[in-house]
Amino acid sequence: MVDLLYADWLGKPVWMWLGFHALIAALLAFDLGLLHRDKEHEIGVKESLLLTAFYFTLGVAFGGFIWWEFGRQSGEEYITGLVVEKSLSMDNVFVIAMILTGLGIPRAAQHRVLLWGILAAVILRGLMIGLGSALVHQVHWILTLFAAFLIYAGAKILFSGEEEHGDFGNSPTVRWFKRTFRVTPDLHGSRFTVRQTDPKTGRKALWFTPLALALVLVNGADVIFAVDSVPAIFAITTDTFVVYTSNIFAILGLRALYFALAAMVDRFAYLKTALAFILIFIGLKIVVADTFGLFDIPPWVSLVVTLVLLTGGVLYSLWRTRGQAGAVPAPPPAERQASAHRV
Template sequence: MGLRCSVNTLHAFLFSDFLHKPVWMWLVFLAVVLFLLILDLGVFNRKDHEIGVKESLLMSVFYIGIGLLFSLWVGKILGQEKAFEYLTGFVVEKTLAMDNIFVIAMIFSYFRVPRIYQHRVLFWGILGVIVLRGIMIGVGAKLVSEFEWVLYLFAAFLIYSGVKMLFKQEDEADIGANPVLRFIRKRIRVTRDFHGHSFLIYRTNPRTGHKFLYATPLLMALIFIEIADVIFAVDSVPAVFSITTDAYVVYTSNIFAILGLRSLYFALSAVISKFHYLKYALSVVLIFIGAKIFVSEMLHLVKIPPAVSLGVTLAILAAGIVVSLVKGDKEA
């Protein structure tokens, strides 16, 4: 009885803010996402194959188009202001998640995941992201609704993250020394080689005849990609809550941005290093979003409309891309 009460309390805590919107709105969103996932694995990538740059770009344009079309639907149902908030959250999340591409590339390299199986890992990783982001956004929405000062805490964290990003030196993480990897290897049997696109396999002990379940390196890569997603969500979730406290807008903009970025990975992984100054532009965006909360909500000096916020965000990121391309050409 006690356990059932605890589960019900947790469910109410996480999802009470989500249910402020009609259930049919959530069903529409989930139906679109489910359709995209079925289309992805069941049609476009039914057979394992290496995804080239052209295919990656076409899939990305398709996903971005769906994300932008959804903003029109948000505007029609919730109003123009919510649509601009959705678009700002979509752009910020998409840009923040680009850093994740470096980490994903490192994980695939460390576990030597063949390119033919990389999309499968990223696809199943999306399912984990949908659940984990839902939990984190549910907690965040409830905290913001119950304790207004949490929003200022998010804003301060964004300013701190932005300033830290400005001065942070690039360094490569040593995945082999990661304590999570050591913990898993001590407690789970892991094969040295791949077995097609399988995450788990059974092996028979030749002496006893007993079967034992083994994880493959593909599953290890998936686990680490999910961990990376949780770490990056620590920045992205407060960022979107600083743009809007509407849980529906926060969650949908997060998921649509991530869905498209996974497809874009195969094109960006080779060229993302050229956009060196995008990191600095993103840090300025984080500082701007965090400062906006203090200026408009806490000090009541000026209310920055969502359309203006979206315009400033796009202008800063565009400047980072242009400077990266110009500086990159000169250095080359």
């Protein structure tokens, strides 16, 4: 049994993978079982910021373990990956806010959608990272393809003038879901499904609520978000354990981050421009260092560039939207099309 725990799996001993998943399971149980036993609990901005700080601190602390166990380079790659994934998560938060607002989901019920959305995201992200790891280690030129995609995605955010009005209540996905399944017109507390009479047959049948519809859209948004996110982290490191753990810690704080950013979404109109530059930089890093082998860019340089771009985007947005609290400013071209890029 001891030998099995120390056996290699995806480049790391089995005990390390088991220990990480035990930690994640404990955090989810703590969040669900202790912090939010009240299904109708509405998370305020203060609580959201505290939870965000809690999860981010844990993520950084785990990075300290990576640094201690595997050395400075692995530690720097993990921290860089965590910051990049957390930065890109902000983009996803804005899309989720538009989905829940468009479907009329009250704040008291939103945290339940986000919790189950996070659970699904952890599973889906694990599958996508596993596939990405297999491709990267078997077909090395796939990194160049990732780089091209990241540069394209960043350029599309910067230069596309396509508008998105965020009418999720009448989107093709919503119309298909309502045609295919029974959906109640109103919410039923925090329930995803109810049993009630079908007027067509006169018999009791299973109905989905608008909360279930919101969960489908949120999970769909995360899948599309991961198309950018997973190549971005593999562009920083190909160590599967570092990729996976930094990604999952970034996701865990997403629900807490949502309630803080959603209340101030109008103040971050220019943040997506910074995220676009981050994607382009990471893509160019692969082209320069891996594809052409011109010179290597250390992980700490990637971390510094990411932090500078992210901080600059946040500060510039806050400066440009000063005095506009309560009014949504006219977004720049990158903002108008960013939702279409994601969902």
